Structure formats: C-alpha cells, structure tokens
Amino acid sequence: MTGAESFGLTDADLAVKPTVYAPGMFDGKVALVSGGAGGIGRATAWLLARLGAHVIISGRSEAKIAGLIGAMRETGLACSGHAVDIREPEGVAAFFDRIWDEHGQLDLLVNSAGGQFPQAAIDFSVKGWNAVINTNLNGTWFMMQAAARKWRDAGQPGSIVNVVVVTTHGLHGVAHTVAARAGVIGLSRSVAVEWAPLGIRVNCVAPGAIETDGWKVYTPQVRAAYPMTNPMMRAGDAWDIAEASVYLGGPAGKFITGELLTVDGGGQLWGETWTTGKPDYFKGADSRGADRPDGD
Ligand SMILES: CCCCCCCCCCC/C=C/C(=O)SCCNC(=O)CCNC(=O)[C@H](O)C(C)(C)COP(=O)(O)OP(=O)(O)OC[C@H]1O[C@@H](n2cnc3c(N)ncnc32)[C@H](O)[C@@H]1OP(=O)(O)O
Ligand SMILES: NC(=O)C1=CN([C@@H]2O[C@H](COP(=O)(O)OP(=O)(O)OC[C@H]3O[C@@H](n4cnc5c(N)ncnc54)[C@H](OP(=O)(O)O)[C@@H]3O)[C@@H](O)[C@H]2O)C=CC1
Numbered sequence: 001m002t003g004a005e006s007f008g009l010t011d012a013d014l015a016v017k018p019t020v021y022a023p024g025m026f027d028g029k030v031a032l033v034s035g036g037a038g039g040i041g042r043a044t045a046w047l048l049a050r051l052g053a054h055v056i057i058s059g060r061s062e063a064k065i066a067g068l069i070g071a072m073r074e075t076g077l078a079c080s081g082h083a084v085d086i087r088e089p090e091g092v093a094a095f096f097d098r099i100w101d102e103h104g105q106l107d108l109l110v111n112s113a114g115g116q117f118p119q120a121a122i123d124f125s126v127k128g129w130n131a132v133i134n135t136n137l138n139g140t141w142f143m144m145q146a147a148a149r150k151w152r153d154a155g156q157p158g159s160i161v162n163v164v165v166v167t168t169h170g171l172h173g174v175a176h177t178v179a180a181r182a183g184v185i186g187l188s189r190s191v192a193v194e195w196a197p198l199g200i201r202v203n204c205v206a207p208g209a210i211e212t213d214g215w216k217v218y219t220p221q222v223r224a225a226y227p228m229t230n231p232m233m234r235a236g237d238a239w240d241i242a243e244a245s246v247y248l249g250g251p252a253g254k255f256i257t258g259e260l261l262t263v264d265g266g267g268q269l270w271g272e273t274w275t276t277g278k279p280d281y282f283k284g285a286d287s288r289g290a291d292r293p294d295g296d
Helices: 012-016 039-050 061-072 088-105 126-154 176-192 213-217 220-228 238-249
Strands: 030-034 056-061 079-083 108-111 157-164 200-207 260-263
Touching: 012 039, 012 061, 030 039, 039 056, 039 061, 039 108, 039 176, 039 200, 039 213, 039 238, 056 061, 056 088, 056 220, 061 079, 079 088, 088 126, 108 126, 108 238, 126 176, 126 200, 157 238, 176 200, 200 238, 238 260
Parallel strands: 030 056, 030 108, 056 079, 108 157, 157 200, 200 260
Antiparallel strands: none
C-alpha cells in the first residue's frame, strides 16, 4: 500500500450523491459530527449540510478538518470546525461552551470519532488497551454527557447517534473495541431512559464493512476479505451509515430511543470477520480439530 492510497467516497462523490431525504429537512438546525473528517463522519457531515443543517466538524487533525470545510464551503454549504480530542473531558466541555456561544443551540450529535488496531487480545499491552477504551468508550461518553448537560441547562431537546461496531457476532482481532462499543451500546440504552424526561434521544448505528480510510490500519489481505463478510458479498459505503444516522437522529426517528440499528449487509446473520487474518485452526473441514490442544 502506498501512502497516497485512499478508500471510499470522495468529497466530489459526497457533494452529489443522491439521498432518500428531502431537501431542507434540517433547515435551521445545528449538528455536530465528531470524527467528521473521517470516512463515515465526512459522509454524515456532507449529508446533514446538504439537508440544510449548519454542521460542526470535530476531530484531532486541524488539517483534515480545514480541508473538509474548504470543500463543503466551496459548494455553498454551512459548516465550521474545531480540533478536539474526545478523550480530554475539559477540552470537550470547552468545545460545547463554544458551540453554545456561537450558535445557542445544538440539535444533533453524531459520535463517529473512534477506531482501533487489529491484534490478538492475548497480546494487548496495557497502553494499547487503554488507548482503545479511552477513545471509544470514555471519549464517546464525554461527548454524550457534555451535550446532555448543555441541553438540560438550556431546556432544549436533543438527539445523539453513536457509531459503534457489531458486538454480537463475528468481529475477531479487535476485542478491545468490541468491549468498548458494547459499553457504549449499554450506556446508550441506560441514558435513553434517564434522559427521556429531558427530551434527549440516544441511539446507535453498528456498521459492517464500510470502505473508508479507516481500513488502512488492516493488511491488504485482510481488507480484501471484508466484502465477503456478509451474504451480500460486498462492502457498504459511508453514505449507508450517514443515511442510517440521519434516520435515527433526525425527525424520522422521533419515536425511537435506546435502539441499535445494524447496517452490515446481513453480516451478523452470516459471515465472519478476521481483522488479524483467519487462523489455520478455523480453516476448513480438513483441518478442523487438528490443532486442538486436547488432541481429540
Ligand atoms: C457481524 C460481523 C461484523 C461485521 C463487521 C465487519 C467489519 C469489518 C471492518 C473492520 C472493523 C472495523 C473497522 C473500522 O473501525 S475502520 C475505521 C476506524 N479507524 C481506525 O481504526 C483508525 C486507526 N486506529 C487508530 O488510530 C488507533 O488504533 C487508535 C484509535 C487507538 C488511536 O489512538 P492513539 O492515537 O492514542 O494511538 P497510538 O497510535 O498512539 O497508539 C497507542 C498505543 O496503542 C497500541 N497500538 C496502536 N497501534 C497498534 C498496532 N497496530 N498494533 C499493536 N499495538 C498498537 C500501542 O501500545 C500504542 O502505544 P505505542 O505506540 O507507545 O506502542
Ligand atoms: N469503516 C468501517 O468498516 C467501520 C467503522 N466503524 C466505526 O465507525 C467510526 C468511523 O469510522 P471510519 O469513518 O471508517 O474511520 P476513520 O478512521 O476514517 O474516521 C475516524 C475518525 O475519528 C477521529 N478520531 C479518532 N480518535 C479521535 C479522538 N481521540 N478524538 C477526536 N477524534 C478522533 C479521527 O480523526 P483524526 O484523524 O482527526 O483524529 C478520524 O477522522 C469509528 O468508530 C469506526 O470504528 C465500525 C465498523 C466498521
């Protein structure tokens, strides 16, 4: 793989890709997309802005955010951005202060910031484990809590969509992220009830194999198998997740809270995903059991 290789939809694609949603659906609304300059977040930012929202884009890299804002503004869309590490609760709280100072409202938060690296769980270092848990569980929580506090204090309703992973079946070699995302799903179900009196809805979207630059952390051999991890035998694209997030987070989802929507081409029903490559032990009937330590 060369450094220039890139995966998934480009800004040029996202600027014109057809959508099922009506123009103007988010007129007058403000949406925040964390990880908004990544693959799924970027598609979500484009979609929300094309539907009329002012979109605030966050991530760690100023340069990535600036590039996206430039591309979106060139097409006349309303957006702004700020570099925020979701693992820093003070920085996150200050970010939400700034949002209220500048806009006086936030209608939708999509938490797409996240990620992991593939490794056998038995080899996780403490630092690696903590990096993934801090990013995906703690960081997502800091964003959720900061948003909810602002909505409560302002007496405004709000909606949160957390982008997670499929935790129920077949995602191997990333146990740290499965643990973190199962935490986010549980947390979301709990606060969906606690925050219902505040008018805050909380939902999750679990993508299957969605071709984005996030795939660069996996080997070419592993990536090549991703389209075969579901019965549709193809990868999805970031627009699939953007449209699912808008369904749950926007007006179409107004009676939905505490829900998990899996968008994986049926991968949770058939298929398996080995992010570290499939061990010989699991390959084919001929070798079944051959490596079993009990020798039976
Ligand atoms: C039903 C079936 C399911 C269907 C599903 C099919 C789906 C298939 C698709 C695959 C699944 C998911 C894909 C995606 O999510 S892709 C998009 C997400 N994007 C990323 O993952 C981006 C890449 N990842 C990261 O940036 C990092 O992993 C991280 C999120 C942790 C970033 O944090 P941080 O910047 O703090 O991390 P560092 O790089 O500084 O590393 C900190 C320590 O972590 C350890 N580490 C990091 N990388 C590795 C590695 N490759 N191997 C081993 N250990 C690693 C290490 O201890 C680091 O510390 P040191 O650098 O000091 O050693
Ligand atoms: N693509 C796929 O197949 C799948 C993706 N997912 C999940 O969907 C989400 C989005 O993935 P995708 O768009 O593909 O991946 P990308 O790697 O393209 O985007 C993830 C974004 O998260 C941001 N981010 C990471 N850590 C932090 C942090 N500590 N603080 C702030 N921002 C951070 C990064 O921004 P920056 O570089 O600026 O830090 C990056 O732009 C992730 O949670 C991912 O795990 C789940 C299943 C499958």
